[in-house]
Amino acid sequence: MIRIPCPFCGTRDHSEFTYGGDGTIEYPALDAPKEDWHDAVFLRDNVCGMQLETWHHVHGCRMWLLVERDTLTHEIHSVRPAHPGLAAMFETDQEAGE
């Protein structure tokens, strides 16, 4: 079992989450050329090693998270909210706390 430290709920079993996928994909603008959409939808780096990926805490707070995980060892390096605003809030909280 992978244990994921959710910033909102604490450390939980991965079975509470749904794996989203590669977190580095940037979806192009809606009117971008179809080649750009092809690449974003169909092509993957498929990293063996540290990967940035999305997880949904679907049986918890229901927040989307960005997780850095090693795809070979399953070691988790970092977890932060996927929403950039919330992630920034967390960072300021941490700095204020230090």
Next chain:
Amino acid sequence: MTRFSAWSVFWNGITGQKGWGRQWRDPEPKPHYDIVIVGGGLHGLATAYYLAANHGLKNIAVLEKGWLGGGNAGRNTTIVRSNYARPGNREFYEHSLKLWENLSHELNYNVMFSQRSHIALLHSPGAIDAAARNYNTMRMTGTPDAEIWDLAALKRAVPHLNYSDTARFPIMGAAVQKRAGTARHDAVAWGYARGADAHGVDILQQCEVQGIARDGDSVSTLETSRGSIRAGKVAFAVAGNTSRLWNMAGLGKLPIESHKLQAFVSEPLKPLLDQVVVFGIGGAHFYMSQSDKGGMVFGGDLDWYKSYAQRGNLPIVQDVSEAAMSILPCLGRVKLLRHWSGLVDMSMDGTHFICKTPLANLYLNAGWNYGGFKATPASGWYFADLIANDRPHDRIRNYDLKRFERGLQIDERGAGPDPKLHG
């Protein structure tokens, strides 16, 4: 190579089994081969065999980083069937099934292909209609043994399933392919290896490709754990490791993700189940058969997240056990002996690639998802044809990397471009 025959089995039986020699050589790598196949799984070995046997080519090597059949070749649940409905796939898999039917003879090696029927349980009128559509399509396109069974026929064939009306998903019938079944996975790898070796193919184990040198738009040299090997043509058949090789060749991204899939085997039992039975509804996904040694062989879903670790997680153990109990409750006291996982190459539409690549002398065989065991003979057959003739056979034209650019997805499941959903 000594050929196996009834006489040789008999003779060795009465002379203490002392007359059997090595089944293939263990050669030193040569500095140059005309064709180098990377990956000594089923697809790499079958490709080498057909390159030599069908096309008469010489000076071929298969490079395997571990031992033969140590990858998915020796880890799968061995189900062979051709009940595919998308154009292209149904012809491809039916060709594969026909090759399976003669494989033990072709290789002079018993692959224990057992056409014991594949029975997919159906649990709603809608599911029966959908299966009837697919199975009628099969009947009209060259797969004659597609049948829909009602409950009475199913109960006659497999009387001990859970037919309770109060089950969460009561069984209402089944989609059946009678020529489908199972085979001995190791024997398939060994049989192709032995056949390829007899045609002069060098099979190099403990030979990992660690780097790839290019000469412009072609591959020139493979750096391996057993030295540099120059190659005229290079073919990848490395299943879940495809992206890593692709990167070594400096080629960037692929429509593939590596996931892990588990399999399970129970303690051996007396004969209990004569068919392959599949249960898939409402989040359950489960398939089982009984091996010749008596172990119940189970399979289920992927572990649900991308991974290169060849070890399975516990939630799937629970899932699979629950599914087993819900359709065959008499298994309740049976102990699971082992579970393991393999590294599967999940593609964006659930269909494979047998194609040329951006490099002139590099060929790709990948994207087998859950289903590359049954594909083995056809995969090797068409991949060898592609490498030998440097052009895709008509039947594999759409198994290229560009199909998504053309707007084509060969998506049997209708799951969309998310690799983990193509189970």
